[in-house]
Amino acid sequence: MDVRTAFFALLVAVLGVIGFLLVDPFLQYVLAAGLIAFVLFPLHERLADRIGQRLSAGFLTAVTFVVAIVPLLILSLIIIDTTISFLTELQGSQLSAFIDSIRRFLLEDLGAQPEQVAEFESAVLAEFEGLLDASTDILLTQTLGLLDTTVEVGTGVLILAFLLYYFLVDGTELLDWTRQVTPLSGDVQDELYEEMSRVIWAVVGSHLLVAIAEGILGGLGLWVLGISNAAFWAVVMVILSVLPLIGIWLVWGPMVGYLIVVGDPVGAVILLVYGLSVLAVVDEYLRAILVDVGSGIHPAIVLIGVLGGIYLLGVMGLFLGPVLLALFKAAVTVFDRTHGIPSAG
Known part of the structure; x- marks a missing residue:
């Protein structure tokens, strides 16, 4: 290998590392865009024959967000709301009803002594209150962390949409270029x-x-x-x-x-x-x-x-x-x- 070839190889390697560092923060969105584009490409080819490449890609990108991304965001909100409601209800009447059900089960079905049931109930309440407090703290921490990453997630979603559109439009050209630069038969x-x-x-x-x-x-x-x-x-x-x-x-x-x-x-x-x-x-x-x-x-x-x-x-x-x-x-x-x-x- 002569000096020019070695220098050019080093330049490519350095630029490749820099390129990876630039892509790394949003790597999951880049890979997801490629995966979604792969799944949608057969449908895109059929649709593009009728309405054109760019219109087909734009339509499929919009449909992907309506069918997949928006429901995921809604479900995330439902999960957070359900978890908060569940923890709130456990602090009220549902906790008392649950403890009463356990007490009746131990006394009537298992024939335990009242003193043993009282001790067990006290231990369960103490452990549950500690677990509930820890769960509430974790939930609040995660919720705040989710709010802090809203900008990052929003940027990643925009990148996903942008790449998905162009993967569909220029996917064939990208594959042809990959075949040309790949040193395989x-x-x-x-x-x-x-x-x-x-x-x-x-x-x-x-x-x-x-x-x-x-x-x-x-x-x-x-x-x-x-x-x-x-x-x-x-x-x-x-x-x-x-x-x-x-x-x-x-x-x-x-x-x-x-x-x-x-x-x-x-x-x-x-x-x-x-x-x-x-x-x-x-x-x-x-x-x-x-x-x-x-x-x-x-x-x-x-x-x-x-x-x-x-x-x-x-x-x-x-x-x-x-x-x-x-x-x-x-x-x-x-x-x-x-x-x-x-x-x-």
Whole structure:
């Protein structure tokens, strides 16, 4: 390597590092824009033939915000309002009713002594008040932190919209430029893009579909049984559904115990049967068919992708994390097929 080549390579490396530092604060929005553009591009191509590239891209960008971003903001407000209302109600009549239900359960059903029940009740109240105070402090801290990051989030959302529009308009040119500067043969690039496209559709589409289906079914079951804040718990179940090997039983399972404690054994049995016969079956088989089989990604890897994605990229890492790991697997798979060492025999 001569001096000129070395200098030019160093210049490219330095500019690349500077470029990454500039993009890093909004990396999650850039990746999310690329992912959304990938999902919408087939529809954009069909629509662009009728109304034009820019009008189609603008329309799909607007629809994405109306269908996805705005509901997410509304749900965030609902979660905050529900949490505050829940903590407020626990300080009032609901706390007394809950303690009375536990007292009757211990005295009548378990036959405990009144002195033991009184001691247990005092201990529970003391622990609960401490937990409630800590929860209130955490909620206020997080709420203030959310307000502090409003400007950053707003800027990121604007960047997402801007990039989504131009990814749709100039996506083909960007892909052609990538193919030109990538030092791989055309056949290898075709195979790489095909494998990446397959795993992206399998992971993103299937995870999102399963999560929404389980959240709707779970929330509907809680609503039919008259459990308050069913919409809030439906959102929680959507989030938990993205996590493989964890799932929405973390919501409906404790709800069964709650219904027993408050004196609704019939509702508890119905929810238990519904959870085991409907929710568990949907989680097990639909996820296995659409996610694990389709993507070829082990559930443990998906779990690491989700948790690592949240840690690295925030809320959007729920979907970006598994996709990035799936892309890594696709690249390794194609490399092994095209440049791997042949096996002996």
